[in-house]
């Protein structure tokens with residue numbers, strides 16, 4: 021019942037309702053050796069229920085942008101809004117998924133997943149947690165410690181940890197960057213399925229062109245130092261997208277198109293991986 | 296070790312162990328799994344040593360005042376127990392109170408000071424001075440000021456154990472992992488929650504090391520301080536029995552001290568296993 025209402029609202033709002041608005045986001049880091057210009061007047065809309073990939077070479081400011089969106093650090097100028105609310109501190113609607121799974125090594129999987137509830141002083145939503153654990157095939161591993169789990173399992177646990185508190189926006193910072201290619205494919209499929217089931221708004225940071233195209237509705241390409249949005253590509257490939265799609269001519273054409281545009285002029289010349 | 300490789304693939308993806316940091320079961324020696332056979336051999340060695348000592352003392356006819364037989368020590372322990380245990384209680388009292396005061400001050404100082412790098416840089420040399428100076432040296436002075444009761448010894452114990460706890464805990468608190476703190480903050484954690492849920496657990500292995508070393512230092516200082524002055528405590532009994540050349544009783548006290556030391560070790564080993572094993 022509840023689900024239906026939500027879906028209706030989403031589809032009604034679908035044409036370009038803006039979930040998060042980034043306006044002229046500029047950020048300097050002040051270090052001993054001077055100021056580092058990390059973001060240069062980045063403007064970007066994250067639309068309601070879209071899967072947005074932010075693509076750029078390392079060091080271009082992707083993490084900086086995501087942390088600002090999460091309210092983890094302030095901008096030097098400009099603003100980021102969630103609906104009407106200006107983001108100045110972490111917001112319960114927004115959950116962050118970190119580069120490596122970032123589980124706490126002294127807690128077992130169950131305790132790790134309960135952490136957000138503990139911090140919010142709420143009783144853990146057992147039904148939700150069990151459903152999610154089952155969804156990512158982690159049922160039965162609740163008593164394992166992070167060191168006993170593979171990289172993929174750890175990242176799946178961290179996805180459960182973030183989804184369990186029902187955020188509407190997921191910010192993902194190269195979540196699968198440290199995984200091997202096979203696990204990475206699996207995780208990409210999983211996150212695609214989860215997105216199709218939940219229609220969360222996802223901003224997904226990656227430095228892999230094909231990962232970005234595989235996952236995204238739109239790919240925002242960032243240029244390096246200082247980071248700014250160079251170009252935005254619409255990816256209209258129908259879902260569900262199978263892993264094999266990445267070897268098809270149309271897909272490869274898109275990869276090469278983005279790569280060549282990046283190489284010709286405005287964008288970053290190096291550092292982007294095709295795979 | 297090598298034979299264990301036969302049927303096990305070594306874990307290459309495991310991070311190298313942080314050398315010397317934290318309580319690992321290996322560094323404590325208690326953690327390795329022992330087979331029944333190995334335990335049997337350990338007991339057998341003890342029996343051989345004790346029995347051998349007993350036998351050779353008899354064979355070579357060593358007088359009791361030079362070295363008492365193990366059997367005499369055990370007998371003395373039981374017959375003198377009524378006279379000894381009040382002193383044991385006093386020693387425990389001084390150790391526990393002194394350690395509780397020193398340890399908690401050391402812990403709180405470490406937690407606070409590591410938040411302020413400048414203060415930490417200024418304070419650390421003085422803490423180091425306290426760590427390296429034997430606090431026993433202060434006992435005669437403290438006795439002049441506080442008399443022959445427990446107070447000077449408690450103060451000495453606090454001064455000996457506190458800096459140990461402080462310096463090790465500070466090492467633990469300094470190992471900040473910004474990603475973990477950001478994680479907690481992203482879920483709306485308050486400063487206090489970050490402290491209790493992230494910083495303390497992360498520092499826990501080093502805190503436990505500090506508590507263990509601190510309490511062993513505390514035991515040394517308690518006994519030493521009791522030997523310096525006053526008429527109570529196990530340290531005092533050592534001087535008392537040796538002055539009277541009552542060697543079986545003297546060694547009975549040594550035996551109690553050994554058991555005390557081992558107990559401290561075992562307590563912190565289990566605490567480490569419970570709260571710090573994630574790092575091993």
Ligand SMILES: Nc1ncnc2c1ncn2[C@@H]1O[C@H](COP(=O)(O)OP(=O)(O)O)[C@@H](O)[C@H]1O
Nearest residue numbers: 049051056058077078079080081082083084085
């Ligand atoms: N805390 C910091 N202090 C100083 N400079 C930083 C800090 N964090 C990131 N930077 C710099 O800002 C730039 C962008 O970093 P980051 O956002 O991490 O890039 P990305 O995630 O795209 O690899 C880099 O040049 C990096 O060196």
Ligand SMILES: [Mg+2]
Nearest residue numbers: 082083193194
């Ligand atoms: Mg990054």
